[in-house]
Amino acid sequence: MDSGVPPGASRQRPAAAGRIPLAVVVVDGDGLVSHWSTGARRLFGHAKDEAVGQPATDLMPVAGALAAEERGVAHGPYDTDPDLDTALDTGIEGGPELHSRGSYPTAGYATLSERGRDRLDVVWWVYPLVGPGPGRHLVLAADAAQFRRDGADGPDGAESRAGADGRAGDRRISPAFALHTEFPDAEALARRLPDILPNMSPADSGRIVAQVLELGYPVLEFSYHERVPVTPDWGVPKRPAGRGGLPEPLDGGGDGESRRAAPRPELDLEYAAVRERLEFLNEVSGRIGSSLDLARTIREVTSAAVPRFTDFAGTHLRAAVLAGEGFPDGPPDATTVWHRVWVEHNDEPGRWDDTVPIGEAIAFPEHTPFFQCMSTGEPVLIPRLSEEAGDRISGEFEKRDLRPLINHRSMLLVPLKARDVVLGFMVLMRRPDRQPFDDMDRTTGAELAARAGLVLDNARMYTYQENVADTLQDSMLPRVPPHMAGCDIATRYLPGARLGRIGGDWFDAVKLPGSRTALVVGDVMGHGLNSAAMMGQLRTAVRTMAALELPPAQLLRNLDDLAQRLGELYLATCLYAVYDPIRSELQIANAGHIPPVLVRAEDGEAEILDLPTGAPIGVGGVA
Template identity: 65%
Template sequence: MAPGTSATPWDMMPGRIPLGVVVVDGNGLITHWSSGARRLFGPSREEAVGAPAAELMPVAGALVVRGRDSDIAGDEPMGAYKEFEPELDLRTVPAAYPTAGRARIAAPERGVGDVLWWAYPLVGPGAGRLLVLAADTAQITGFEIADERIAPGFALHTDFPDAAALAGGLPEILPNMSTAESGRVVDQLLELGYPVLEISRQRRVPVTPDWGVPQRVARMARRGSVPYQEGPREGDPYGQEDVYGQDDPGGPAEHHPVALAVEHDLEYAAVRERLEFLNEVSGRIGTSLDLARTIEEVSAAVVPRFTDVAGTYLREQVIAGEGFPDGPPDARTLWHRVAVEHNDEPGRWDDVIPVGESMPFPEQTPFFRCMTTGQPVLVERITEELGHAIAAQFEKRDIRPLITGRSMLVVPLKARTVVLGFMILLRHADRPVFNDMDRVTGAELAARAGLVLDNARMYTHQESVAETLQGSMLPQVAPRMAGCEVATRYLPGTRLGRIGGDWFDAIKLPGSRIALVVGDVMGHGLNSAAMMGQLRTAVQTMAALDLPPAQLLRSLDDLAQRLGEHYLATCLYVVYDPVDSTLVISNAGHIPPVLVRAGDGRGELLDVPTGAPIGVGGVPFEMAGFAVAPGDRLVLCTDGLVEMRGEDLGVGLAALCESAAHPAASMDAACDGIIRTLGGGARKDDVALLMARLSGIPRSDTASWELERTASSAGRARRLVRDQLAQWGLAESADTAELLVDEVVTNAVRHAVGPYVGLRLVRSGGALQCEVSDDEHTMPVLLEAGAEDEFGRGMRIVSRLAAGWGAARTARGKSVWFEQTLPRGLAERPLHQ
């Protein structure tokens, strides 16, 4: 029995009662047997667990002999239970009501003596159905009344003063349970009645356990450093059901057999409890590599079992997922408060200590000492002076009422000797203070948490690098091109840092044509992404040469074999001519495209020869042509979108056709609908999706001429362009267009060898495109013309005035094109009929 702090009847009790704790399951078999139970009743833990409780403990009334109704009456329901005589030899199960008793027993270590016991029926999850607390009456001292007058009983905890303190200490007598389970059991015990000693009708004393002496004091006493003192164990927040002691009868501690046994039991139970706690915490943290989730797990793991308040602070570089912070922290280092977990009243800490705040810590504070030394800092009680010093850091907020009088432990969160952050742990004033063992436990806890946080930090860093790399390699496709509207989506996978080898592209070609590309490098990770970047660059370079699709894939396959044997990829290359409304497609092992017809709204897979993947080598590639109509939509994607676990690829392709045909308000909405239908789940593979609305260019928006290669061809070209632009209502842009056409045609006339030069104008979506073709394969280049040079300025003028220009080889020679941006008002004018 523990002395109280007020003048109450039980304050007269000078001693404490060591308790044994036993848990019995629904079949009357023992599932938990504390060392205190072994001292009282004799059998060891190994012998007791699994044995019938009625055979090992004198708990008459706590266990009831019952049998099935079918044993005596076949017409009653199966599974019901009823009282029977013991001679039926049926099983014993816990009673459904609390019981208590006193019995005289003989145990090997005790001889013959009396035992008091209290039994509580348990309900809810778990195998335990009966909790039994037992005590030796020989340990009750200080009463003049005969022991026979002392009996076990129950009383509501509200019958006593300081009821909250009694209820808070009740978990200490329970076996090792989780916080949630012990809370459930405590609620049941308080509802059924607190265990008491009935000294007389007027004197009822609540039972509290005795945990013996603090280990630090006991070890020092054995060395002769301090006198042996009996008392409660300081700073034990967990409740050790297997620790026992009694009043000191005197004598040196090292010769005191009970004290030595107590010390051994204390150390065993305390170390075991902390190891179990750390093991439990290790299992609860690190379930995710998300940094924010990891911080929440670490905070929730220590409150309320180890501490009442846990505040976590991290350095800025850690939160950003960057590399290790440069240099050791100092008084100027900003620490970000990333989490505050507590079991105080809701909202008590939120306004005073808000999450997300950044602040430095002065050198004289315990926090600065922790972050610079990398060692835990223990403050048994925060005094008024220290509380004022800490509170001075928080402007316009007084946190002294929250921290003064509490015990504090500051533990560093380290990884490879670098301090990433620290945790401030606080206990309520009515809870035992942090001690040396808690310091060690906190340091080990912080070390494990620091490792988990560092893993999350590195993952965040790698993920950021991967996403940056992936984003840099994916093109910025213009949403509107000549006769075509394009929308794209990329979804990273979950393998190897969320990076893969899928890509898409849309490339302008001569003659107002567009190349639409989707590819997928086999494999995942940085190597695949690097290969993807090389192949994508190669496709863009070859597309600028205006190679036919099959020849382009042939050249890309040769390049992949030269780069290395591991370069394997699938690729789909489509050339769209918006003037002729045709598609020319070549395929290298990729899934076929889907064409959604504007006429009937149906989606169909285009019959394109599959071909072999890029890098296989020695396999020819074929081309297939298709006629399209304005408004048709072409959908290209990688296999990560249509592959479904346990399903044939055809099922995914059919779903793609169906979802692509679903009407949508815009191209972006259509892409989102496909992703939502097929790619919304967690997919291991990355996904690339390209959708193009094939709007086409009407013949009335194009004009072409064949010019004789004479000195007057440039002048005729200027007149044709001016007249055509006037007809289109674009006369205001004619001056610039004439100048640019004159330079390009003059260059063609001067260097070509054939009799004719081709000229073509295309008006499409706010831009004017001009293309000049001839039979000379030599490509134009920019030259530096001196002050006395007569030639060399033409293409430089084109590069300065045009929105873009380029050149490509053709079957006959070459084609040089430029694009001129039209003023907004002119571009939106209707055509003259």
């Protein structure tokens, strides 16, 4: 732009000043979305599953760039803003092949004014792509509102901004392109560019990055002729002060008060490091294990390590453990399926979502530190992952590029074990600007994993017992047909409490000759698996004797004799009825059970039937 620069103002800003939340989208040759980042979901409001495979022009205000139309044309609900410059020229030097129609990058500004949602102002950059992959356009977009926080009504604005000399001037912004080498830390800008392309293979991301650097780095031009390189930034949370560092050593004072003399620096540092780790383990022990719910326990274990001990923590569990099945058999191998059940980090929000999504099932390749940890059951420490090591590990995984996430980081893998069997493992990583893991950290991580493994095993056993009890109860409940001769039947089993849902209650309906139906309701005293097993035996006996067409009272006497032969602990109440629709007759016998309720169809009136109670099954000696 030609508007002047305030005297004394810098013509370039550091690269960090241009970090903004970005939406990243890749569009294929048919104009359909093939890649939709988390930032795109936040900006445009469409989830990844809804966007992938849909026409990009229906989701974003870049129809003119994708269709190679003339500038200044409105597309659907998006309107270009005449007050903001739309830079269709690259702004950099390039050969003729870069400036032929459809072969150069474009940038612009648009406003989304759909009914039912707030107005959205968007700045965007679109790059044409060539190569073997499906992608034909790379789209970067950002919310323009964040650039006018000083109170302007529009992006051009009569927005007041103070220059370096204190004088105010008008500001206009335009998206444009520039060589990344024009800015400080050009190499750092080039290295950070792959971060915006998560969940892509190294070949695809490398191809796209090379073309972006050749066509021009995305920048914002301000009215005072200032250009800022744009890098992805999802808002890094500030780490709490004083956490993760060592306490300052005490030293003597000269004010006359009695103070403890400071020990030697190396001893004080060692003492502080040990105390810090013990305090951390004590704090973690108090946070985890507060519930026997497996999912909640996993979240507690993973979240407890961030940010005090690590910057990233991911927990993986064996499929059998997560499904609540029995104890896993044997050590894991390359075919073992692991589920990534939770991820916690203090990096930019959304940075890990596409590459290491929660809920993913994966088998880890043999030649990786992850396989080494889960197969040996021992911690694996890599103080600093070099580019060569990070590239080698990333190369073992298809369709994902781990290099921007793991290179130059410190990595610690700790197994989650119970009874010497690996149930899962945790991946812990620290950013390059933090002290790398050392041997003391490995010991701390192993202790954390040992406590977490015990808690997870308790939760796993509880989940397994719940599944077994549910399966047993479901198998015990009858499958009563809704229609039988002369009557309709409806049933419902509703336990009075969660802990008492497995017990000896049962009901049944048995078809008898002569269009008759036998109805049974019983309750073995007590709860738990023993009561359920007793109930199964008594229910089978009732169905067998019902087929003999015994009168209700006689059937209950025979059931009482059987219960006494089975053991002294067999006590149950039972109500047995035989309904004859031909005679309109109902015969009922009661062995200590609560009486039935008769509800009349014509008026809904209910009454409790007055029946001889009788003694419970298993008492014996009583008529």
